[in-house]
Amino acid sequence: xxxxxxxxxxxxxxxxxxxxxxxxxVFGLSGxxxxxxxxxxxxxxxxxxxxxALAGGMIRDMALGSTPxxxxxxxxxxxxxxxxxxxxxxxxxxxxRVSKPVMVLDALGLGLFxxxxxxxxxxxxxxxxxxxxxxxxxxxxxxxxxxxxxAEIPRxxxxxxxxxxxxxxxxxxxxxxxxxxxxxxxxxxGIAATVILRIVSVWRGWSAPxxxxxxxx
Amino acid sequence: xxxxxxxxxxxxxxxxxxxxxxxxxVFGLSGxxxxxxxxxxxxxxxxxxxxxALAGGMIRDMALGSTPxxxxxxxxxxxxxxxxxxxxxxxxxxxxRVSKPVMVLDALGLGLFxxxxxxxxxxxxxxxxxxxxxxxxxxxxxxxxxxxxxAEIPRxxxxxxxxxxxxxxxxxxxxxxxxxxxxxxxxxxGIAATVILRIVSVWRGWSAPxxxxxxxx
Amino acid sequence: xxxxxxxxxxxxxxxxxxxxxxxxxVFGLSGxxxxxxxxxxxxxxxxxxxxxALAGGMIRDMALGSTPxxxxxxxxxxxxxxxxxxxxxxxxxxxxRVSKPVMVLDALGLGLFxxxxxxxxxxxxxxxxxxxxxxxxxxxxxxxxxxxxxAEIPRxxxxxxxxxxxxxxxxxxxxxxxxxxxxxxxxxxGIAATVILRIVSVWRGWSAPxxxxxxxx
Numbered sequence: 165x166x167x168x169x170x171x172x173x174x175x176x177x178x179x180x181x182x183x184x185x186x187x188x189x190v191f192g193l194s195g196x197x198x199x200x201x202x203x204x205x206x207x208x209x210x211x212x213x214x215x216x217a218l219a220g221g222m223i224r225d226m227a228l229g230s231t232p233x234x235x236x237x238x239x240x241x242x243x244x245x246x247x248x249x250x251x252x253x254x255x256x257x258x259x260x261r262v263s264k265p266v267m268v269l270d271a272l273g274l275g276l277f278x279x280x281x282x283x284x285x286x287x288x289x290x291x292x293x294x295x296x297x298x299x300x301x302x303x304x305x306x307x308x309x310x311x312x313x314x315a316e317i318p319r320x321x322x323x324x325x326x327x328x329x330x331x332x333x334x335x336x337x338x339x340x341x342x343x344x345x346x347x348x349x350x351x352x353x354g355i356a357a358t359v360i361l362r363i364v365s366v367w368r369g370w371s372a373p374x375x376x377x378x379x380x381x
Numbered sequence: 382x383x384x385x386x387x388x389x390x391x392x393x394x395x396x397x398x399x400x401x402x403x404x405x406x407v408f409g410l411s412g413x414x415x416x417x418x419x420x421x422x423x424x425x426x427x428x429x430x431x432x433x434a435l436a437g438g439m440i441r442d443m444a445l446g447s448t449p450x451x452x453x454x455x456x457x458x459x460x461x462x463x464x465x466x467x468x469x470x471x472x473x474x475x476x477x478r479v480s481k482p483v484m485v486l487d488a489l490g491l492g493l494f495x496x497x498x499x500x501x502x503x504x505x506x507x508x509x510x511x512x513x514x515x516x517x518x519x520x521x522x523x524x525x526x527x528x529x530x531x532a533e534i535p536r537x538x539x540x541x542x543x544x545x546x547x548x549x550x551x552x553x554x555x556x557x558x559x560x561x562x563x564x565x566x567x568x569x570x571g572i573a574a575t576v577i578l579r580i581v582s583v584w585r586g587w588s589a590p591x592x593x594x595x596x597x598x
Numbered sequence: 599x600x601x602x603x604x605x606x607x608x609x610x611x612x613x614x615x616x617x618x619x620x621x622x623x624v625f626g627l628s629g630x631x632x633x634x635x636x637x638x639x640x641x642x643x644x645x646x647x648x649x650x651a652l653a654g655g656m657i658r659d660m661a662l663g664s665t666p667x668x669x670x671x672x673x674x675x676x677x678x679x680x681x682x683x684x685x686x687x688x689x690x691x692x693x694x695r696v697s698k699p700v701m702v703l704d705a706l707g708l709g710l711f712x713x714x715x716x717x718x719x720x721x722x723x724x725x726x727x728x729x730x731x732x733x734x735x736x737x738x739x740x741x742x743x744x745x746x747x748x749a750e751i752p753r754x755x756x757x758x759x760x761x762x763x764x765x766x767x768x769x770x771x772x773x774x775x776x777x778x779x780x781x782x783x784x785x786x787x788g789i790a791a792t793v794i795l796r797i798v799s800v801w802r803g804w805s806a807p808x809x810x811x812x813x814x815x
Contacts, residue, residue, distance in 0.1 A: 236728040313746075372425075
């Protein structure tokens with residue numbers, strides 16, 4: 165079923181693989197930064213980096229019946245996640261200097277995984293709407309596991325434009341595929357849409373409406 | 382593998398599908414009401430409604446190897462979950478007027494998913510005891526994910542007769558199948574047993590025994 | 599697909615099955631003890647015992663595409679988990695007399711599941727590094743679900759040498775398989791390595807380094 169440590173991953177296009185590995189690294193870095201802030205030790209940092217990096221893709225692959233998941237079949241995912249943990253361990257001061265580093269890393273991972281999740285779902289024959297939904301689940305899953313492990317309410321619930329940003333990116337990518345747009349450019353536009361929407365929403369403090377009358381509840 | 386947005390779902394009987402969609406809507410509504418109480422915004426309400434509505438069935442399908450899960454293969458599940466989110470957003474005042482709305486919705490979803498989970502497990506060749514167990518897991522999974530996402534200890538642990546109510550309903554349905562009872566009537570009896578057992582246990586404050594001497598621990 | 603209540607489980611060697619059932623019982627006991635301490639009632643104790651006992655193996659099997667998971671296909675897993683719950687309910691005073699009972703049970707379960715997880719991954723054709731990783735996931739999954747359900751930060755993050763202990767045990771077992779060591783002895787050595795490493799690390803208060811400068815962050 166597999167040979168060597170770096171087996172060919174046939175089910176995913178090489179573009180999908182590259183975006184997936186970048187997303188893995190970026191989400192891993194967000195997990196490492198959260199772990200450093202929580203004063204976890206080196207092992208705790210590695211665990212949270214790996215969990216944040218791999219959980220979204222593993223949920224995606226298990227839902228698609230693509231088992232074992234790419235994260236287990238292809239060691240590059242684990243290497244990317246552990247590199248992210250090590251980067252967070254050694255360079256967290258540099259990362260912290262960026263304003264709101266977890267938010268920015270998270271936004272980038274969100275965009276990357278929304279596109280790779282939706283793309284892999286299309287490859288497995290899902291129709292457009294469920295493919296967009298699996299993109300959102302892939303994108304929000306890793307961050308949700310990260311936040312749950314440190315007993316925080318996940319960002320996907322707390323923050324206004326989060327699942328929505330992933331949804332827009334995945335929808336652009338899926339719609340582009342339907343309309344025959346070139347894959348690489350569409351992927352970049354989808355990722356950019358998610359990242360920009362997410363960062364601008366935090367920067368401008370956008371908020372969605374509350375349920376009518378819920379403030380007085 | 383699938384065509385159109387509303388593909389035929391062959392693995393599930395039409396009775397199972399109808400009960401499953403009602404359970405999806407009802408659990409989605411419980412998620413929406415929890416989200417409104419937590420003052421989440423429209424997006425947060427939608428996320429919690431979708432998570433509560435779809436998590437139990439997705440766990441069930443992934444455990445059975447029925448991938449992609451029905452919730453991703455058949456868009457009606459997502460539509461039911463989002464309708465539940467929208468209902469909660471606009472009509473939460475009306476819902477709140479019912480006494481203990483989350484508990485009642487939860488009890489109904491519990492009964493519906495216990496039966497559909499156990500029934501699908503039997504269709505996939507599981508023997509009776511594991512089928513009952515998967516029914517319980519399906520029924521309690523969505524509510525557990527809902528409660529974990531808002532950082533609450535899940536109802537399945539906090540409340541006395543919860544998993545037990547799902548177990549009784551699933552066991553009635555599975556036993557009925559073994560003994561050749563008619564499927565529709567047995568399903569209704571199983572659902573009613575779960576709902577009544579659950580609601581009466583809350584109303585009468587039934588509690589199971591604590592471990593001997595644990596109060597002084 | 600399966601016959602009778604105790605179907606033959608072909609995918610797992612009988613050694614793997616025995617270790618898996620012992621691990622199931624031991625993790626179940628850790629769940630029951632946590633539940634008794636939280637003053638949960640009999641049902642809550644059973645739920646937490648079953649969740650702690652079966653979650654790790656179910657995640658392993660779902661990741662390997664070995665569905666339905668052994669925990670659902672073979673009723674002995676459920677029986678072991680419920681026996682653990684009953685043991686915790688009736689004998690928790692005896693168990694509590696052991697110093698740090700949850701930690702010791704957890705260490706033993708960690709070692710057992712690290713080996714069975716890695717071994718089953720090899721049987722399913724995973725290469726060594728991902729097999730070790732799945733061993734760690736199997737070993738840490740049940741305890742993480744147990745701790746999340748009672749709203750605690752999982753041991754795998756809080757405690758210094760935890761995932762690392764599982765990693766060492768799984769790596770010994772996988773390396774032994776690569777080098778042609780006899781399976782039973784290698785499994786015992788791997789389990790012992792995990793348990794000793796974990797218990798000694800707690801006893802001596804070993805800690806891994808924090809990120810440089812994170813104390814002043």
